[in-house]
Amino acid sequence: MRRPNSNIVPFSLALYLLLISAVPNFVLRTKADPRITEAGHGCSLINTTNPSAFSENRKTVFSLLVKNISSTGFATASHGNGKDSVYGLAQCRNDLSMEDCSKCYATATEQIVIYCPFEIGARMIFEGCFLRYENETFFDQALDGGNSNVCISYSSSSPKLFNETALRLLADIKSKAFKNEGFATSKISAKGLQTPIYGLAMCRRTLTTNSCDVCLQHATKLVQRCFSLQDGRALDAGCYLRYSTLAFFSIPSSSSSPSKIVLILVGTFGGVALIALLMVFLIFRHPFRKFYTKLSGPRQHEEAEAYFITEEDFRWDHLFNYDSLRVATKNFDANMKIGEGGFGQVYKGIFRDGQEAAVKKLFVQKSSRVSDEFVTEVKLISAVRHRNLVRLLGCCTRGPEKLLVYEFMPNMSLDKHLFGNTAKQLSWKMRFEIILGTAHGLAYLNEESPFRILHRDIKAANILLDNDFHAKIADFGLARLFPEDQTHLTTRVGGTIGYTAPEYAIHGHLTDKVDVYSYGMLVLEVVSGRKYIDSTLSAQMELLLEWAWNLYENKEAFSLVDRRLIGEPELNREEILKVIQIALLCTQGTPELRPLMSKVVSMLTSNTTVFAQPSRPAFIDNYSTSKGLSSVNFGQMEPSSTATSQATLSISFEPR
Template identity: 75%
Template sequence: MPSLNTDAGLSWLVLYVLIISAIPNFVLRLEADPQIVEAGHGCSLINTTNPTAFTENRKNVFSLLAENISSTGFATASSGNGTNKVYGLAQCRNDLSMADCSQCYTAATDQIVKYCPFEIGARMIFDGCFLRYENETFFDQAVDAGNSNVCISVVSSSPKLFNETAQRLLADVRSKAVKNEGFATDEISANGLSTAIYGLAMCRRTLTTNSCDVCLQHATQLVERCFSLQDGRGLDAGCYLRYSTLPFYTISSSSSSHSKTLAIVVGTLGGAALIALLCLIFIFRQSLRKFYRKVPARSQPDEAEEYFAADEDPKLNHPFNYDSLRAATKNFDSSMKIGEGGFGQVYKGVLSNGREVAVKKLFVKQSTRASDEFVTEVKLISAVRHRNLVQLLGCCTRGKEKLLVYEFMPNTSLDRHLFGNSANSLSWKTRFEIILGTAHGLAYLNEESRFRILHRDIKSANILLDNDFQAKIADFGLARLFPEDQTHLTTRVGGTIGYTAPEYALHGQLTEKADVYSYGILVLEIVSGRKYVDPKLPAEMELLLGWAWNLYEKNEAFSVVDRRLIESDPQVNREEMLKVIQIAFLCTQGAPELRPFMSKVVSMLTSNTQILAQPNRPAFIDNNSTTNTSLDSGNFGWMESSSGPASAATVTNSLQAR
């Protein structure tokens, strides 16, 4: 074998890496993937009367579930007595490894408490796992009113053939799951379709065979509403049913061809794994040598801290002391917690000099991806400075602990003011300044800074407000550099469903116009004072974008405006509001080339001239309601979300509140 120190040796190693990278997409599912893509969640409409006791019992249940699910992929538990008793159930998909299962469960417990802090019942459904708790037993429940379907809005070119094929597939996996202890996967192809269709059916293990069958039949009815579309899920109390034109599971319980393919792939990977490992060791050793030459006194270099040390801006050369940050946040006490993102929790901290800061603590158990986010956020946000971007003050690492320190925003995030009890405090003047400030920040990122940066997760929760309610864009963990010589990036999908541009959600094609689309949704939320989805409203009003567009087509766009603004100021600037609504629709047009650049948006917002451009119908809206986000009333108000990176196969046009 050639020496690793020669150019020929390096070329030989690179060749093997290229061979590995050429393995088909479905092979990539062999890698660790906890499938932490939210399909749905729901909270009871009733709050506990004894939060202290109930919360403690729920915490005990989560601990008991964690002990068992890490070894079996399934667990039930209960804790407490009387009205404060809590029952819990957790289950992972059969094809997940135990490590991925544990990671999915941990994410589910974090999210369910965030969404439903004091409700007596809640459920959290990721693509990889399910978590539910109630104050009464529910283990044998197969169906209930809190069901939903989630669909991707891409119509097949052969809808009739596609529907028939998908129907056969769902019938097949449903039948096999009933006979196979509640789990089955399969795929089916048909002449005339450009791709195979993949299906998965899973029941909770507490259900009887008959109850499993009943639940899957009911889920089939939900999924059938998605037919002709690329991807569909049926979510019910006792089961999960899904089809997709892209492979999304690791194993197949019914296809021997998959087993053969898997064996071939394992053999290929086995032969190349050693080479890939040697290549990584070689690169790592070379990096260490270069780094030690620069910083000989450092024994365990960290990429993010190395970046800080090398940066020319002295204000960034400030790696905080871990103990001082721990003291500033009272040992990261829950009373100091002010927010949570896809990968980390945010705490208020008071430094020894009295300065208030925000400390973002990345989730340790997601070490690889959290580390990537840490380095990304450090590098990108420290490379830019703008009055409408949250300022990064420094960082700190301690083993797997990774902390980012930001300036403190006393008025928290925009979503808390828009959708919380304090929404009346936001006048139209304040809202317009937030809209304009966010546009300035995005224009700087996308077009004006020394790097072209795509944020990828613009939403109300990531717009922070300072003392004067000036907007500052935050959370750069998903941001990407956009090279000048490229028309788009093709990447795994990240961000928050509902704000995600269609071309990015469906095909992974990322440009600055994806941020423009997200901005348009955000503007509609600011103007209307409502979330982009509200299942409590009538069906025709549930989706903000569709409802607002229908009013716009009827020349009734002013009806989109938050009634509280008009009631507080009858002389409100009607023309300015209508202009902002028109800009929002220009930003959400289906074709990315029709959306304006953010610099143009700033120009339109600050100009007194009339906007001549007329928007086309926004993306994901059509006369047949192909958004396919149906909700049934019941004890649960269903909302669905996605946080963090996800593959195009798992991205859905779902409902979400985050």
């Protein structure tokens, strides 16, 4: 866990002004109860040096928080830069309805600026919700020096028995919270006590399981100072703990009178009817035309229209709960991270049933393009299925981030085996199967799927390997639909420098032959075991494509083979030469000379080795003259996850 930030320390030293109203009558009610009785509040000892900018950033954060707090009961957000930046967290009690949660949060935002108008940090703690903001991140903070306890009500008539019973209650709810994603309620009775004792524990959802446990242990010590009194609370940075002889949380009634059953039935059928009407509305509200426009992208350099993400827009196998993903990834612990891109990270998730998954966390607020890529990837990959495409298990749109959940690929991405130090050496047989599997997947996308799809970012980092090292194409964030009635699209360039076809890199001229070119570059990398460019090599070998062409023209193509494969008993010279020839056909400078991916599959699976002879593209000479990449104008290229530019949302796994 990170060390608390320096600006948080003064806040921790601030004396909380605990304004406790008269003891509320926490009885079970049928009407709404947002529980806005204040438990405490606190302000930093440091004021902002730029009240106008800080207040505006705080206002923006509050507006961002409300979008998720009203649907999930939890939200984090940040806005601004430098010392005027604001980080915010809001969370409601799990037993609060979303309507009451919204009311509680609204009251908290009003009160916190009254108490702390210019301070760089503040907290507002109600019985039903919690709100905090700082000028530095604090989301993983469990404890601080500003913790406190609140003791109210009168002493028990049997203090020793009461204290023993309360101690058992606290141990019980702490244990339950540890197993229940940081939230638990319970009650306990004892012979000799007039009333049961009720308890509630709640951790901030940004804490890891261990941090939550640490916070609740400390809170237990704090609240024990209230023992013998009938109501006690502990308030800390990462958790809230309370016991009371009053039933202060919602408990479902056990009575089932006929009138209640009728009301339940009426409400159920009414809800079903309402959902049906909403589905009809959404079908007409979001027609296929909008889906098509979103995926096909802007034409003639025009930007696509703004798009608001809703769950109704997606098809999915399963809609995941944010908390379940948070627990599966150990609160997105750094040790669970297996990949990273410019707009998000990928974490390994292990669910309670033992199922493993790859969880891609996108920071949508970081860039407007991420929202586009999230919509694109979810809609597109859920609309197609193939054994050589990574499978989307589901998504989560309700939470502080947008999350995609994929099947877990235990052998990570292809680039880690080709260019990294891995324990598993890829044999030629394995490499050929990867080359063939990738070709099958691309042929399906370009020609066989219900929609003609252009991937636009085929490279080793986007080819994942399953248990048997079968290839699966991943990362559809830059994909585009290709209209049946058009020969090409003109768009902003997207992809990775070195894998991008020249006509696309220079003119934005997009056809299915762009994916074919990228595939050809990928095949050359798989055969040679080296990257498309390596500045540590001689000038003749620096660019992989140029080197491969020179070897081919001099009838020395077999010299391209990865030295690690030499001497392998299964090494098939004729098959390797055929694969190299296919790769060079795929990387022809003129798009019309490149084969379709279905033809590539046919050539790879054919017993013959007699194909059309590739010709030396003129652009290779231009590359050589200009030292590789500078002759091609990549100024308008959309960013991608390469060493040069880290922006594409790739699932690029790193072994741990």
